[in-house]
Amino acid sequence: MIAIEDWRIYEHxxxxxxxxxxxxxxxxxxxxxxxxxxxxxxxxxANGIREFSKSIKYRRPRGFFCAIGRCxxxxxxxxxxxxxxxxxxxxxxxxxxxRQRTIADWAAPFLGMMKxxxxxxxxxFTRPGFIYEPAMKIMRKFTGLGSYPEKVPEVAPxxxxxxxxxxxxxxxxxxxxxxxAAVEAGQQGVDTLIIDDKEKLGxxxxxxxxxxxxxxxxxxxxxxxxxxxxxxxxxxKLDNVKVMTxxxxxxxxxSENTMLLKGPNDTTLKVKAKKYLISTGAYERSxxxxxxxxxxxxxxxxxxxxxxxxxxKPGNRGILLGTGNVALIVSxxxxxxxxEVAGVFAPSFRRVRGxxxxxxxxxxxxxxxxxxxxxxxxxxxxxxxxAIVTKLADYGKPIPGTERRVDCDFICVGVxxxxxxxxxxxxxxxxxxxxxLGGMVPIRDRTYRFAENAYxxxxxxxxxxxxxxxxxxxLVGLYASQALxxxxxxxxxxxxxxxxxxxxxxxSPFSTRLRxxxxxxxxxxxxxxxK
Amino acid sequence: MKRxxxxxxxxxxxxxxxxxxxxxxxxxxxxxxxxxxxxxxTLKRITGVTTGHCQGKxxxxxxxxxxxxxxxxxxxxTTKIRPPIDPITLGxxxxxxxxxxxxx
Numbered sequence: 174m175i176a177i178e179d180w181r182i183y184e185h186x187x188x189x190x191x192x193x194x195x196x197x198x199x200x201x202x203x204x205x206x207x208x209x210x211x212x213x214x215x216x217x218x219a220n221g222i223r224e225f226s227k228s229i230k231y232r233r234p235r236g237f238f239c240a241i242g243r244c245x246x247x248x249x250x251x252x253x254x255x256x257x258x259x260x261x262x263x264x265x266x267x268x269x270x271x272r273q274r275t276i277a278d279w280a281a282p283f284l285g286m287m288k289x290x291x292x293x294x295x296x297x298f299t300r301p302g303f304i305y306e307p308a309m310k311i312m313r314k315f316t317g318l319g320s321y322p323e324k325v326p327e328v329a330p331x332x333x334x335x336x337x338x339x340x341x342x343x344x345x346x347x348x349x350x351x352x353x354a355a356v357e358a359g360q361q362g363v364d365t366l367i368i369d370d371k372e373k374l375g376x377x378x379x380x381x382x383x384x385x386x387x388x389x390x391x392x393x394x395x396x397x398x399x400x401x402x403x404x405x406x407x408x409x410k411l412d413n414v415k416v417m418t419x420x421x422x423x424x425x426x427x428s429e430n431t432m433l434l435k436g437p438n439d440t441t442l443k444v445k446a447k448k449y450l451i452s453t454g455a456y457e458r459s460x461x462x463x464x465x466x467x468x469x470x471x472x473x474x475x476x477x478x479x480x481x482x483x484x485x486k487p488g489n490r491g492i493l494l495g496t497g498n499v500a501l502i503v504s505x506x507x508x509x510x511x512x513e514v515a516g517v518f519a520p521s522f523r524r525v526r527g528x529x530x531x532x533x534x535x536x537x538x539x540x541x542x543x544x545x546x547x548x549x550x551x552x553x554x555x556x557x558x559x560a561i562v563t564k565l566a567d568y569g570k571p572i573p574g575t576e577r578r579v580d581c582d583f584i585c586v587g588v589x590x591x592x593x594x595x596x597x598x599x600x601x602x603x604x605x606x607x608x609x610l611g612g613m614v615p616i617r618d619r620t621y622r623f624a625e626n627a628y629x630x631x632x633x634x635x636x637x638x639x640x641x642x643x644x645x646x647x648l649v650g651l652y653a654s655q656a657l658x659x660x661x662x663x664x665x666x667x668x669x670x671x672x673x674x675x676x677x678x679x680x681s682p683f684s685t686r687l688r689x690x691x692x693x694x695x696x697x698x699x700x701x702x703x704k
Numbered sequence: 705m706k707r708x709x710x711x712x713x714x715x716x717x718x719x720x721x722x723x724x725x726x727x728x729x730x731x732x733x734x735x736x737x738x739x740x741x742x743x744x745x746t747l748k749r750i751t752g753v754t755t756g757h758c759q760g761k762x763x764x765x766x767x768x769x770x771x772x773x774x775x776x777x778x779x780x781x782t783t784k785i786r787p788p789i790d791p792i793t794l795g796x797x798x799x800x801x802x803x804x805x806x807x808x
Contacts, residue, residue: 229726233727235724243761243762244724244761245756245758246724331793331795331798332796333795334797370790421790422790423788423792424788435790440796456761458765459762459763459765463718466719466724594764594785595785599787605780606778613782
């Protein structure tokens with residue numbers, strides 16, 4: 174029997190969802206309706222399934238959190254292969270999906286009742302030595318994620334190592350910054366390769382249905398996904414820019430100047446480039462509160478993906494946590510899709526930090542923006558049924574006695590972003606923690622170089638918005654083509670123009686802290702700073 | 705002297721999860737810091753935080769914040785990053801079937 178529950182959005186004021194043809198997938202043997210262009214997680218979610226896995230130690234229910242393959246909450250057994258990230262795996266007709274169960278699922282509540290620590294096989298029965306091996310076999314059953322398949326599952330054989338490639342300019346991350354850099358470098362005749370881990374380029378731009386409004390000349394007056402499509406089209410017209418999607422960087426080896434990439438169908442390849450651009454964007458920040466791992470607590474990006482890429486409703490009534498533009502924009506996206514927003518709870522004082530325009534827009538729709546509040550607890554057993562929020566005194570301490578319950582069926586955490594620090598660090602840069610820029614960022618010089626052969630642009634350089642990412646990307650594209658010995662006489666002119674636009678963009682009095690922070694971490698010569 | 709940390713930070717019902725991959729809670733980390741593991745590298749080794757499937761993409765900033773709050777120190781380092789930063793299968797780095805290395 175096909176489940177009747179359907180959380181898909183069929184009418185949206187701005188977006189049209191291309192779902193492809195209908196297929197059937199099986200969850201623990203039960204048939205479910207799915208569409209070809211959906212990921213497994215989105216398809217399950219659309220069928221009303223909230224619990225995807227159990228956590229490793231306490232066996233707590235987990236749904237997905239990030240929806241972009243960054244966390245581990247959505248791992249399931251797909252076609253006999255354990256621990257597959259279902260939020261980035263596309264469905265296939267007749268796909269068999271299983272929840273990963275172990276004996277620990279029923280053992281954990283008893284252990285919890287007896288106040289015993291969850292079983293950790295690495296610490297128990299280590300002495301005397303001879304009992305470790307047999308004890309380990311038993312203990313393994315009580316913990317962990319999936320189990321080994323009994324026989325080798327019949328999956329497409331792994332593609333294996335695909336050899337080496339060389340290019341002049343390798344761009345990691347096909348968001349606004351990476352795509353703009355590819356366009357500029359491509360126009361100057363640089364042999365460019367741009368990679369992205371999704372099925373298509375665009376990054377977070379594809380999920381933005383609102384209009385940008387900063388600089389008219391570059392991005393304003395366009396909806397985010399339109400801007401993304403335009404950049405993709407420009408790239409496709411350039412012959413010397415190669416695009417590899419579903420490809421992510423897994424490592425960089427400075428001694429060999431080689432980057433290892435992971436491609437689709439379980440393949441890897443090496444790329445040697447003269448210059449690299451890291452525009453990997455940012456990771457979502459999380460919050461620590463009670464039951465913050467319940468299915469129904471999502472990152473803002475996860476909600477945007479579900480809503481604007483797959484057209485699936487995350488719930489019927491939600492609350493937003495956070496004070497920045499992310500929280501405000503996501504609540505607007507929810508309203509567009511016809512989902513009730515019970516409130517935006519911001520920990521900041523007096524007013525929200527996001528743009529006034531966005532705040533006014535959602536206020537007009539009757540959504541209360543409650544400042545000086547934070548969440549203390551998510552309610553519910555297997556999925557979110559409500560939240561307890563509390564008022565904050567000065568210095569961010571909660572005031573006892575001000576707790577109140579808000580009814581909602583999902584909680585969206587939009588407390589901001591952290592620059593993606595991992596790939597950057599493989600280049601051995603000098604990292605510093607800068608609060609105004611969002612987290613750990615490398616020091617860089619005026620041409621956005623943070624290592625001898627690598628540039629940085631976009632959110633992983635400093636958490637800002639799409640317009641600045643576009644401008645930074647354009648600048649890096651030009652600087653890199655200059656450094657590679659390409660580029661005509663218009664390049665200095667363009668660099669000057671974009672630099673001025675960037676300064677204007679950051680010129681508002683609200684960006685003072687950002688400007689100062691950027692000035693502090695920008696050095697004259699990167700080689701000298703790294704010594 | 706470092707006291708022994710037995711991983712018994714959080715046995716109660718209240719669970720504030722910091723690391724989703726390895727189910728490390730806020731009080732686990734606080735207990736470990738109290739036991740003397742007060743820098744990121746040792747904290748990572750004793751609690752398992754940042755060593756899960758996601759390689760610290762959510763929990764590292766949270767751990768840094770707890771560490772800074774508990775110790776009052778300015779936490780200005782992340783854990784050491786090593787490739788692969790995204791999980792890959794062993795099959796994918798092996799040569800494709802049928803192709804043999806010339807140096808055998």
